[in-house]
Amino acid sequence: ANVVLLFGSILALIAFAICSFLIAHGGPKHLVWMPPLITSDILSGQELNTNEPVVDAVIDNIKRHYVDREAAGRIAAALETHKQAGDYGAIQDGAALAQLLTEQIRAVSGDAHLVIVYEKEILRTSTGPTPEMLAAYRNAMRESNCTFEKAAVLPHNIGYIKLNSFPDLSVCESTAKAAMESVNRAGNIIFDLRDNRGGYPEMVAFIGSYLFDHPEYWFNPRENTTRLSWTRSPVSGSLLPEKRVFVLTSSRTWSGAEQFAFNLKMLKRATLIGETTRGGAHAGVFHRLDDHFGMGIPEARAINPYSDHDWEGVGVEPDVKVKAEDALKVAIDLASRR
Template sequence: MPPSRRSRLPRTRLLAAALPLLLPAAPALHAQAPAPTPLTAAARRQALDSAAVLLSARYLDPAAGRRLADSLRAWARRDAFATVADPARLADTLGRALRTVVADKHLYLRHVPNVEYVGGAGAGRIVDARVAPAGGAGPVMVRRSGRVDPRDSATIARTNFGFAKVERLEGNVGYVKLDLLVPPDYARATADAALAFLRHTEAVILDVRDVPGGAPQMMQYLLSHFVTGPATLLHASFARADNVADSLWSVPALAERGLGGKPLYILTSARSASAAEMLAYVGQRSRVATVVGETTSGAGNGGRPHTIGAGLQLFVPERQILTGPGWEQTGVVPDVAVPAADALTRALALARQRVAPGTSAVR
């Protein structure tokens, strides 16, 4: 079975069986931009109308999408945001207003004036091209709408592609602290180096307590190092607007690099969101990992950003999870519940006790 696949399936059958997927939760990332031009009433109306069309057509729940669209059109008719001329402030204000209509943590806007998202499937594929817009306003970065991180590749590289720390701790336990789940298209070499360093450890701890989200493909890549046996379905979702189901499978060759079958612990906090929650959810559900820490944020509905004008990007939750109930609003409940600050200590104790049963666990 291939590591990932996409298929067109009957819409009615899938909608009846479906539930929430994902990408990153509400804005933790900000692209640098020049001082914004104040919005006109016409620009606000166009942005709200564009958002209404997108949400009506693409939001994962058709009825909820219609409610959102109706609200947007009503706000546009009466220029409800007339006092909000700053586009960054409008993004925040409008996002909050939308979430009063439908409580969805992936339903948000941000102001990214130098990035244009274009349609197309292929979430996680990085396709960048600089173009000069009409009027000579300077280059704009055009990205497929599967790309959710507005930063350029050089900026992402300076974060070490989300790998903040890799250590071999006492008791021969490996530790990886992540800041973001960056797509393997960018981060594969760094991920490979980190995991190779831990190849001879007895157990591994992945720390996503401060991860706001990222790429599902990095979840697939990381967990594949620990899943033994034939290719296993890790996660599946359905996009009703495209009538497409996507699946992520384990990659058996990655488990042959030395970590397959070793004890894995995933640290979580209430700040862990979106793809970080997916990592914990899939690891727990597949019994590949033990989740230690706090219940996660509850941002489970996956989607992608769309340009709606005025430099505004609307993240539309488009995907329903097919593998289990998901974690939208509920979060991922840890196997071992402890305050986030104590999660590493507890996971270390559990790991040491598991690999050396005579060792007393730290409480």
């Protein structure tokens, strides 16, 4: 059994492998925003001989890899204090230890991308996705229409796209193109990201490309690199650069979806309607701690040239604050006005 849930679907089969492989082999270009990862209840029951090596490995990896250096020190100190107090000695269940460590590091950092996982079976040493994992991902995307829940033109000639993740561009490019082309002649566009928990930054930039008539600076994935990310604008035949754009958000909107909303807001290209988003800005990598424990650690933050901050821990503020369930109605009303 696998221990990760990504986008709440069968992507649990490949989340860790895909995240680690893409970053290891693609560098900044392939950073993946990881939605919250949770351990599975079916993994409990295996006794542990000692917990200290696991705790020490968590502390070491936090110190070496966590993007927020100041918070890394605080997390390490907190875990060391718990260890010295003997707080882990009585725990005999792997899943319970993983859950406790996750709660403790999040309590200090406030970062939901940080997670410890426990697997009853021995974890793979290779970070690369297997052919079976990739096949499972493709099947999941095919069955879910690449998480494009709806792409339609509403009354008053309003284009509406409800997208529940930003899937892998190499798998879902044709689906994304079809969705964007279906609203190309609409008067205004609404992107519904209220249930979107992030995904692949390449898809974030790809969809954003349709909204500009020139290549637009999007983000710099790592602070210590000169590699930049740009939209692919202009997109041949796209009429959307001249259209008004509305983005619907909720407190569930997370990670890559927040990047999409944040960039469009900073570029003054969209009006955000709904609730403040969840607040996950950091890109993560999976690290194997031992045969049964691993952890997801954010190692990079997205940088936008139009702001001196990101949305980590605070979320993206909407321009028009309303309850999430009312956001579509409000957006339709605004889009209908000349």
